[in-house]
Amino acid sequence: MMEQSRIAQSIGIALDRFIKNNQEQFQYASGELSQLLRDLALASKVVNREIGKAGLIDIMGSQGSQNSGGEEQQKLDVLANIRFTRALSKGGEVCALISEETESYVDLNNEGKYVIAIDPLDGSSNIDVNVSIGTIFSVYRRKSPEGTPIQDIDILQKGSEQVAAGYILYGSSTMLVYTTGHGVNGFTYEPTLGEYFLSHPDLSMPEDGKIFSINEGSYNSFNSSIKEYLMYCKEKSFVARYIGSLVADFHRNMLKGGIYIYPATAKDKNGKLRLMYECNALAFIAEQAGGKATNGRDRILEIQPITLHQRTPFYVGSKKMVEKAESF
């Protein structure tokens, strides 16, 4: 056995096998949630392939239309939305899909048990300059009986009701990181085999850290407590790192210890980020990894959404750093 592993090093456990082995951990272990995670993984492989070709074919740049928030849609935003929607509608597990790219939710299959909230391609303006981007997803169990039309109670659920959440980071390598409420595991994509393999088992976020990630260009429109906290970071000679791709900034801070802040500004009283398909998933993952996520005061996962595209200030990362930022 020793000899064998010396000659051919093991590449570890594939995502499919990991999902299967851990299926009994799911609160409702009927196999549908497992299938849904596999569907998301498959769509991400297709999106990853398209992103990898972005400089070669005509899929960079603007689509010439706007998303739900009035922001300019990139061609790849639209493409990723189609890929994920298609993959999630095929299996029949999903009854409704909330996406950054569509104004209202998409009704998929009344028999489906799950509601998905997704940002198919976050940070997509970074594509044209070859910088990391991501996909973020939250999975909820519907509340109304299966087979009946979707209702607001199915759609507008608090983050604390998520049964799974994850992200895909299209970076120097492509990674899928997810939780079902039993810790966080990270998988790295092996493109020649077309598979994700477990590379970061049982991820935990350092309790404290030194990295702070915030768009300081908006400094003049921050309130005094953020300004004071930034001063504190500088007095301590912390490290400033800001990619402007939420998934990439979050992922780095989770591995190294840090805080990401998108605060309220004079212009955006509720910050910029979306509660339902950006903050909730990352808040669930952060907490599962031992970190913390708040809006500067309250736990993100306890915020009751009122609208699909609701925004919230977002403080996420190492527990002690988030607590320190809140204390200002």
Ligand code: F6P
């Ligand atoms: O939600 C969109 C997003 O692109 C995030 O990925 C990113 O962290 C943030 O906006 C960047 O915003 P800004 O350009 O205002 O710093």
